[in-house]
Amino acid sequence: MKYSYFPGCTLHEQSKSFNQSTLASSSALGIELEELKDWYCCGAVFPLRADDIMSLLSPVRTLIGAKKEGKDLVTLCAACYQVLKRTNYLILEDREKREKINNYLEEDYKGDVKVLHLLEVLRDNLGWLGLREKVSHPLSGLKVAPYYGCLLLRPAKEMTFDHPENPTIFEDFLKSLGCDVPDFPYKTECCGAYLGATAKDVVSQTVYNILHGAQKRKIGALIVSCPLCHYNLDFYQGELMKEKSELTPIPIFYFTQLLALALGLSTEVCHFEEHRIDPLPFLGVIK
């Protein structure tokens, strides 16, 4: 199984834990991720773009690069995934925009590169049963819940990733690793997103709600696929711990970190030193 791979800026720089655990687990699963030779900024935030054309050129250039390499394009960061997928959708559906954008490019792009999230590759190409067979160190006893956030799921018509109100792909993934997966109604709540830049108290509140909801359900850890969710839930948790004595630490993992552990890979690829909330006490449960 060969794919082109778009890491995006965050995985490339900030979140080595996400990137390296992904690459190591994928190769252990026989999924070859080949980083695009030529890639650009994904366009960052699709809904916030002011200049339609300028912000679309960058993802389209990346997609053209992927087209040249002839393979489906895999990405992990929820934001990159969203921007690339919605750009594709727009190019396919809006002829006027497509023509306008193609005017700026050396070659035309028709929206025909398939953009996949690694979870989709696991589900559709490896299969949950296939994954279960490859798990050498089942994470049994770990009570982990997924936290989807918004970017993977919405708008549902364009993303076609999973049900926007009641997604289950992460649950299926966690069960394949052997985790105990409880019902977590906060899994699609807002993490606070970029409001950290302007209204920290809002993010504190949303993060508190999510963590408190998890704590009530005795959830030991959350998994995410979005670096921004990770930052908010991890960093703000550290801040909240200072003032809210009732909170117990809930480490936030990228889903690929748990995947790497379940496949028996070295913890080095997980870069636990990047976490503000130390995951090691929690992981002690399995050992």
Place this chain on the structure above:
Amino acid sequence: MKKIGVFVCWCGLNISRTVDIERVIKEVSRHPQVVVSTDYKYLCSEPGQNLIQKYVEENELGGLVVAACSPNMHELTFRSVAQRCGINPYLCEMTNIREQCSWVHDDREEATHKAIDLIIMTVEKVLRSDPLYSSTVPLTKKALVIGAGISGMESALDIANAGYEVSLVDKRPYIGGHMTQLSETFPTLDCAQCILTPKTAEVARHPNIKILPYSEVVEIKGYVGNFEAKIKRKATYVDWDKCTGCGICVEKCPQKTYSEFERGLKERKSIDIPFPQAVPFKVTIDKESCIYLKKNKCGVCAKICPAEAVDFQQQDTIIEEKFGAIVVATGFELLEGDDLAEYGYGKYKDILDGMQFERLNSSSGPTSGKILRPSDGKEPKELVFIQCAGSRDREKGVPYCSRICCMYTAKHARLYKQKVPDGQAYIFYMDIRAGGKGYEEFIYRSVDEGNILYLRGQVSKVFEEDGKLMVWGMDTLSSKKIEIAADMVVLANAMIPSQGSKLLASILKVGTDEHGFFQEAHPKLRPIESLTRGVFLAGCSQSPKDITDTVAQGSAAASKVMAMFSNDTIKVEPVVSLVKKEDCSGCFACEIACPYGAIEHEEYKGRQVAFVNAALCQGCGSCTVACRAGVVDLMGFSNKQILAEVEALLWK
């Protein structure tokens, strides 16, 4: 050549605003065969019709062209005018310059040109029209009513009381439909069972009504006045002639299964009578769960039945019968599934739909009328009702309003307050739609006396936390986020067409709208008729309705059937195909194209030629194209007529 009169209608401002009528009549009058070209404000009005009559008499017109609205609207009107003036109705044609011209174009110049072209086209058609004469065929004065809910029963009773025979079919093993499940009904709070059971009893004992429960219509052939139906009677595995309804088998049956009647709030036995007032009061075996039918073991019911009525060998049987008219009254069901995922419907036990709450309220229901939580049997003290669950949602669910939810939710809240006076009821709503007699007053009484808290806004999420159901919503009047820790949540799920109505529509060859409800012939003026003659619509099969409207439409459908049955014959449209037999080679390619089996074989000069049975032909014209020699033609839409239209449109 005929003398043609052209009459252009203003339709008030509807046409005259966009089309320059004066210019139209002037241009059209240049056509050599047009001897009258005139206009009037409302041609469909009586003075308008008289005007046409006057011109016909004065000018000895041989054909009429009425340029006005859609022929779907008024073709019948103007053809009867023609008939009154002594002109064959089929020599009168309409040009649609309203729906397909003045209403869809803004440019006066373009619209005027188009109107002229379209009128000339119709003139050319009428010049080639032949007089056609309707024939009559005998009619079977027996009605088929599909669906034995309140509307189907009402229809059947009215038709039967007029002296005609009715077969009343229902897929369930009992008659009465959804109303049998209801507790009390708005706005008078009278008990549904009390007003319904006299009706079910009357239907069951009516000499003119044959009830066919646990049956489905599987095939309809024929045409208005003479439909041939195949009805499947599903095997009940019990000989109903012998079954006395004593219920010993139900008592002894060891197998439990999902109860459709109680909507899963209680289990029932595999062999069962759905409810104590069921008509007919007979047992039915559910073949999906019966141990004997699945594993060939058990068979307790057969051993114990004093009447020896259980018959595991019973098979589905097909009844074939002829009917003159059909009433579709297949009702509704509630939206379920993923579209309601945010409300946790189907995930948490104490989130009920409106029908389940009816069962909780019913004195013959699973809790004998007490409001108790399905999870732990406790009385809920905080109860949240959510209206528009799936309705009025353009993203998912259905975009339309389900019409009855505002009312039954208010009723539910009041019944709850009567039974749990110290409880608090909250209702999330978008708007209150209480447009019926006594409805608005009912809502106000509920708010005032019931101390029910109405919250205007939608609910974003319901989930379980700390043993409560957390309801997150919005009060848009105070712009506040609302969080309620509830003990029970009741959803007013959207009403959708009942399962299988799409299939039935294709069997009946009638249309459905984009949501799957049966399509009426005209949204305002012909809400009872389908587009297939002889098939009428009643109740929620056509759109969501309350009981009052459902009953009214049931009666209306019956009156349409009775009007038909008051004649001994039925008129057959003369728009049928005709074979020029001297040129027919007898290849019968037309026979393959005909969906009605109307092409018959006939001996002509020693060879087999095609012959169209005018009573069966519905006038689609597919055979005319299939004919290699072009000797089959469709009356009223003949080759020469259509070709003349094409030519006239492209005249320069």
Place this chain on the structure above:
Amino acid sequence: MEIVAFLCNWCSYAGADLAGTSRFKYPANIKVIRVPCSSRVNPTFILKALANGADGVMVSGCHPGDCHYTTGNYFTRRRLLLMKRLLEFTGVNPDRVHLYWISASEGTKFAEAVKEVVEKVGKLEKNPMSSIEGEIRYEKK
């Protein structure tokens, strides 16, 4: 530009009426001939229209499976497919002929379809037959 449209009475003509009652605007180039069923449309009608100078022809029926006459539109579908191949063979651009399925409830779709046909046919050159001296409409009285 002249476009002749053959609409079946039960679905597409009613759909066009609905476009009217809903006041959806579309170009006036389209002129409708009402037929009972799309299967009544003889390919010769289409040829006649093109030969007499129509720039495009639109045929529209009920959705497959929803035909008022049960199976009529299946015949239409096959006939039009053949017809378009014949047109191509004879050197007439088959893009002059467009087939649609529009139900009685799809007023929006009808208006959109007309716009689409006008746009597509507008991209073709003018039908050369339209400049040939045609029949004279009628003598002035």
